[in-house]
Amino acid sequence: MDLSNKVAVVTGSGQGLGLAYAKDLARHGAAVVINDVNHATADAAVAEITAAGGRAVAVVAPVGSTETAQKLVAGAIDAFGRLDVMVTNAGILRDKVLWKMTDEDFDAVVGVHLRGTFTCVREAVLKFREQGDGGRIIAIGSPAGQRGNFGQTNYSGAKAGIVGMVRTWAMELQRAGITANAVCPVAVTAMTETVPLFAPYIEKMKETGELPPIIRHEVGMGTPDDAAGIVSFLASDEAADITGQTFSIGGDRLALWSHPELTATAFHDGGFTADDIAAQWPIVFADRIESVGEKFPEELTAQ
Template sequence: MQKIDLTGRVAVVTGSGRGLGRAYAEALARSGAGVVVNDLDADAAAEVVDAITAAGGSAVAEVCAVGTAAAADALVDRAVKEFGRLDVMCTNAGALRDRTLLKVTDEELDLVLDSHVRGTITCGRAAARRFREQGEGGRLILIGSPAGQLGGFGQTAYAASKAAIIALVRVWSVELAKIDVTVNAVIPKALTRMSATIPALTEIVAKVEAGEPVPADLRHEGTGTVEDVAPIIVYLSSPESAAVTGQYFSFGGDRFAIWAHPTESFVTHRDGGWTPEQLAADFAEYTQHLQHHRRRK
């Protein structure tokens, strides 16, 4: 099996000072890509750059909070200044605030929506403009979440943000096809500092951080280490993935899944339409087609 080689390609990974973003940046660099490491924490970003360069890779840090057009432009400009081009934009950065609808504040909404939604849009737009200028296509890899697909208690702002990102995949993959830019989303599951806040996973995360392996049943269900998710980022950044666009993939542990696009599950017609009373009469038939929400493993 031929190794994927990203030599000569350049990637920006937002929010790559630690966790999943760091794993993506390091994996891209190991495959030969030049990487712009982005984080709010200058020390964390510098540590990742040092680790990449010590391993023989190429990376630079750009410290900023994603969300504004200025930050997005700075990331693209840094890639071009340091490496001469841009081929991949991976929009991983974003904040999390665990709040139910009745408790979430405007400030928390602004933080989560700005970092995830506005950050993805501005970085995607800046990268697409550069791809068009270069005339050689490009890769947009957006990072989703199970919360955006299935919801999650206390995740009003976060789930809304991640669901919006999936909608962007559907729109951008059509809009940018004419300039050979692929757009896909990865929905990762991994044991991170964020997952450690889930009571059922707190002890497991601590054990894995101490060097123990991820339990086999958890890996089978799709939760492993951050390094387990990185291969799909490398693949989607490569020439080998040129025909793959408009998709969203669950990836983690020993599990890979392709999500279906939304579609109507039941359709009926009535000549002349419905009155409220007719709907009430007909709904006894319709209830068998209602979608019952449940979280999947």
């Protein structure tokens, strides 16, 4: 796959998943703008990519504001002359249960994930439309946004919002040849190391370098590098007709998420009173209740 004619911005790409995306894009020939809040981390990422023969520059700034979004796009234009791909990966966590989550906890996470995705994509789309030859939006979501996750009101809400925006952008941008897709990666990172269910497997991986099949296959969790291929694919000309989709990738598993659909429907002339709903509930809806949270193999949850 040849991306040598592409220029990509990857937010939050100094380390972890973002760095894996940037390295894979560069390995396929794309020029990459690295973004991080730490100068040393960003410079190290650039050095790693250029040492491997790739092209990269750094823009050090916290994602969220329009000013940072403008700096990122300008960084691509100044260094490489154009912009073709915007990968919105930057994120933080402030995990707490609802009744302990502060306004600051909520606003910080939503500001980076949801607002940061919005501002960076808006700025990229302005440049794409000016250039007139399409573009690629790849927004990083999470299974937490699809299924919910305990202690992550802010994160789950932001990630669900990202997928909702992607569906809207797919409609708004199609005539301009700009695709918009979401990717929900599952990988061993600083964000997942603290999950008790995975902790023993991650600790063992640090010793052996490997994860067992139940984690790689059934859970679909692997290394950041395992999640990078879908980003390079969606950035490529091969994916020109794919838009408005949400992918899951991790370990040895690649999957496509469904969009929400009506699963049970009832009708009542004149509309529904509360009593009408109570009468219809056990007949039409009771056995169609959807579950919440991620589903994991019993072998893991029984421990």
